[in-house]
Amino acid sequence: MTNKIIKLFNIEYPIIQGGMIWCSEWQLVAAVSNAGGLGLLGSGSMKPEVLRQQIRKTKKATNKTFGVNIPLLYPHTEETIKIIIDEKVPVVFTSAGNPKTYTKFFHDNGVKVAHVIANSKFVSKCEQAGVDAIVAEGFEAGGHNGREETSSMVLIQAVRQITNLPIIAAGGISNGQAMLASFILGADAVQMGSRFVASTESSAHINFKNEVLKANEGSTKLTLKQLTPVRLIKNSFFNEVEEAQLNGVNKEDLQNLLGKGRAKSGMYNGDINDGELEIGQVSSLIKNIISAEEIIKNTINEYNIALQRVKKEFSGF
Amino acid sequence: MTNKIIKLFNIEYPIIQGGMIWCSEWQLVAAVSNAGGLGLLGSGSMKPEVLRQQIRKTKKATNKTFGVNIPLLYPHTEETIKIIIDEKVPVVFTSAGNPKTYTKFFHDNGVKVAHVIANSKFVSKCEQAGVDAIVAEGFEAGGHNGREETSSMVLIQAVRQITNLPIIAAGGISNGQAMLASFILGADAVQMGSRFVASTESSAHINFKNEVLKANEGSTKLTLKQLTPVRLIKNSFFNEVEEAQLNGVNKEDLQNLLGKGRAKSGMYNGDINDGELEIGQVSSLIKNIISAEEIIKNTINEYNIALQRVKKEFSGF
Numbered sequence: 001m002t003n004k005i006i007k008l009f010n011i012e013y014p015i016i017q018g019g020m021i022w023c024s025e026w027q028l029v030a031a032v033s034n035a036g037g038l039g040l041l042g043s044g045s046m047k048p049e050v051l052r053q054q055i056r057k058t059k060k061a062t063n064k065t066f067g068v069n070i071p072l073l074y075p076h077t078e079e080t081i082k083i084i085i086d087e088k089v090p091v092v093f094t095s096a097g098n099p100k101t102y103t104k105f106f107h108d109n110g111v112k113v114a115h116v117i118a119n120s121k122f123v124s125k126c127e128q129a130g131v132d133a134i135v136a137e138g139f140e141a142g143g144h145n146g147r148e149e150t151s152s153m154v155l156i157q158a159v160r161q162i163t164n165l166p167i168i169a170a171g172g173i174s175n176g177q178a179m180l181a182s183f184i185l186g187a188d189a190v191q192m193g194s195r196f197v198a199s200t201e202s203s204a205h206i207n208f209k210n211e212v213l214k215a216n217e218g219s220t221k222l223t224l225k226q227l228t229p230v231r232l233i234k235n236s237f238f239n240e241v242e243e244a245q246l247n248g249v250n251k252e253d254l255q256n257l258l259g260k261g262r263a264k265s266g267m268y269n270g271d272i273n274d275g276e277l278e279i280g281q282v283s284s285l286i287k288n289i290i291s292a293e294e295i296i297k298n299t300i301n302e303y304n305i306a307l308q309r310v311k312k313e314f315s316g317f
Numbered sequence: 318m319t320n321k322i323i324k325l326f327n328i329e330y331p332i333i334q335g336g337m338i339w340c341s342e343w344q345l346v347a348a349v350s351n352a353g354g355l356g357l358l359g360s361g362s363m364k365p366e367v368l369r370q371q372i373r374k375t376k377k378a379t380n381k382t383f384g385v386n387i388p389l390l391y392p393h394t395e396e397t398i399k400i401i402i403d404e405k406v407p408v409v410f411t412s413a414g415n416p417k418t419y420t421k422f423f424h425d426n427g428v429k430v431a432h433v434i435a436n437s438k439f440v441s442k443c444e445q446a447g448v449d450a451i452v453a454e455g456f457e458a459g460g461h462n463g464r465e466e467t468s469s470m471v472l473i474q475a476v477r478q479i480t481n482l483p484i485i486a487a488g489g490i491s492n493g494q495a496m497l498a499s500f501i502l503g504a505d506a507v508q509m510g511s512r513f514v515a516s517t518e519s520s521a522h523i524n525f526k527n528e529v530l531k532a533n534e535g536s537t538k539l540t541l542k543q544l545t546p547v548r549l550i551k552n553s554f555f556n557e558v559e560e561a562q563l564n565g566v567n568k569e570d571l572q573n574l575l576g577k578g579r580a581k582s583g584m585y586n587g588d589i590n591d592g593e594l595e596i597g598q599v600s601s602l603i604k605n606i607i608s609a610e611e612i613i614k615n616t617i618n619e620y621n622i623a624l625q626r627v628k629k630e631f632s633g634f
Contacts, residue, residue: 149598152468158601181470183631285474314497
C-alpha cells in the first residue's frame with residue numbers, strides 16, 4: 001500500500017507522531033521514524049539552541065525522514081526556522097499562524113510543509129500558501145485547539161469536500177480501526193499524539209503517563225477558552241480555572257492564574273495536581289505504556305484486521 | 318446485507334431518524350419508515366394526547382415499524398408510556414433517565430427498547446436493564462448532550478469495547494461515508510437528526526431549516542452547561558447566554574434567562590433570533606432540503622460507493 005503522504009514524506013506507514021511540547025524529544029522522534037512512521041520534534045517547548053541539539057541527536061539516531069512541529073506564534077520563531085534550515089530538517093508541521101508567512105521560504109530550502117487547521121475555512125489559505133499537506137485537527141485532540149470545537153467526524157469530511165491536498169487526520173485517533181475510519185472520511189494519514197505520550201520513549205514524566213492511563217471519558221476537557229482553548233486532564237489546577245470561570249473571571253486574572261511554566265511542571269516534571277496536563281479525549285482508550293515501534297506495529301495490524309473485516313464481512317445494499 | 322439492528326426492528330436499512338422535539342411528527346416518521354429506515358416520533362415536545370393522535374396518524378400512513386423517543390425526565394412520562402402501550406407502538410428509544418425503570422415493563426408489553434447514552438460507563442446499566450440496543454450519542458449531536466463531551470470517534474469505540482449489544486451511532490453523521498466509518502468503529506446502525514430536520518417532511522419551521530443550511534463549522538455550540546448542556550445554533554439568545562456566563566451568572570438567573578418555550582418558539586414557530594435552535598455540528602455539511610426518502614436513498618448510495626472504494630482501492634500493509 002502506498003499513498004500521497006507515504007510518497008510525500010518517503011515513509012513506510014502513513015502514521016505521524018504529533019510534535020507535542022515536553023513529550024517529543026529525539027528518543028521518541030527517532031523511534032517513530034525508525035519504525036516506519038514520521039516522528040516530529042515538538043519545538044514549542046524548546047529554546048532554539050535546545051532544538052538544534054535535539055535535531056542533531058535525532059539525526060544520529062535515525063536515517064529516516066523526521067520533522068519539527070513549529071507553533072508560529074512564539075517570539076523566537078525566526079531563529080527556530082533558521083536552525084531548521086541550517087540543520088537540513090526535511091519536514092516541518094506549522095500551526096497557530098498564517099501558512100503564507102514561511103511556506104515559500106521552506107520550499108525554497110527544500111523543506112516539506114504540512115499546516116495544522118481546525119476549521120475548513122482555512123483550507124484556501126493553505127492552498128494559496130502552497131503547503132504540501134493539511135493536518136485537520138478535531139476537537140478531541142489534546143493541547144491547543146480550535147474555537148469552533150468541530151469533531152474529527154465532521155472536520156475530516158468538511159476539509160476533504162473542498163480540497164485535493166493530502167489530509168492528515170488528528171484528534172480521537174489511537175489505533176488502526178480509527179485510522180481506517182478516518183481514511184473513509186477522507187484522510188490520507190493520521191497524526192497520533194496521546195498514544196505516543198504513553199510510549200516508552202516519550203519524554204513525558206512517568207506521573208503524567210500514568211494519568212493518561214487512568215483517564216476515562218470525561219477526564220479531559222477543553223478549557224481556558226477566554227485565552228487559547230486547550231484540552232487538559234481535570235486536576236486541581238483545572239478545577240481552579242473552572243471555578244474562576246463560573247465566577248466570571250476576567251482575562252487578565254485568568255492569565256495570572258495560569259501563570260508561566262505550568263505545562264512543563266505538569267507534563268515534564270510530573271506535578272499532576274497543579275501542572276497543565278495536555279492530552280486528548282482518546283486517552284480514555286489508552287491502557288498501556290509501550291514502545292513507539294509497538295504502537296506503530298499494533299496500529300498497522302489493527303488497520304489490516306479492520307480492513308479485512310470490511311472486505312470480507314461488509315456487503316452493500 | 319443484514320445485521321442485528323435490521324433484524325431487531327425488522328427494517329430494510331440500519332438508519333434511524335432521531336426523535337427530535339418539534340421536528341419529528343407523523344409525516345416525517347411515516348416517510349422514514351416507508352423508505353426503509355426507522356422513524357421515531359419525538360414525544361419530548363408532545364403532551365400525552367397529542368402523542369396519541371400522532372401515533373394514530375403514523376399508523377395510518379405506514380405499515381412499517383416506527384417508534385417513539387421518550388426523554389424519561391418529564392412529569393407526564395407515566396402517561397406517555399401508557400399511551401405507547403395502549404397504541405401498540407413496537408419500539409421506544411429512551412433517554413435522560415435510568416433504563417432500569419421501564420425496560421422490563423416495555424418488554425412485557427412487546428415493545429423493543431433502545432437507550433441513549435453519552436458515556437460508556439452507562440453500558441453496564443443498559444445491560445442490566447436488558448435493553449435491546451444502545452444509542453451512543455457523541456458530542457457533535459444537536460440538542461441535549463452529555464457532560465463528558467466525548468466525540469463519536471472515541472465514544473463508539475469505547476462502547477463497543479465493553480458490550481456485544483447492538484450499537485446505534487449518533488452525532489456527526491449525515492451521510493453514507495460517515496455511516497461506514499461508524500460501522501468500522503463498532504456501530505451497527507446510525508441515528509441521524511440534523512439531516513432529517515432539513516427534510517421536506519420535518520415539522521421544523523422553514524426559517525429553522527434555512528438556518529441549518531446556512532450553518533458553517535462553529536455555527537453551533539454546546540452551551541447552558543450549568544443547567545443541561547445543549548447544542549444550539551449561535552443566535553441572539555445564544556449570545557445572551559454566553560455573555561451572562563462570562564459574567565458569572567448563577568444557575569437561577571440562567572434558568573430565568575432561558576425561560577419557557579424557547580425551543581418551540583425557535584424550532585417550530587421560526588423565531589431564529591430568540592428561540593433555541595437545537596442542531597448538530599454536522600449541519601455544516603448539510604446543503605439542501607430534500608425528502609426523507611431521498612435522504613435514505615442518498616445515504617445508502619453513498620454507503621455503497623464508500624464500501625466499493627474500500628474494497629477496490631484500499632490495500633493492507
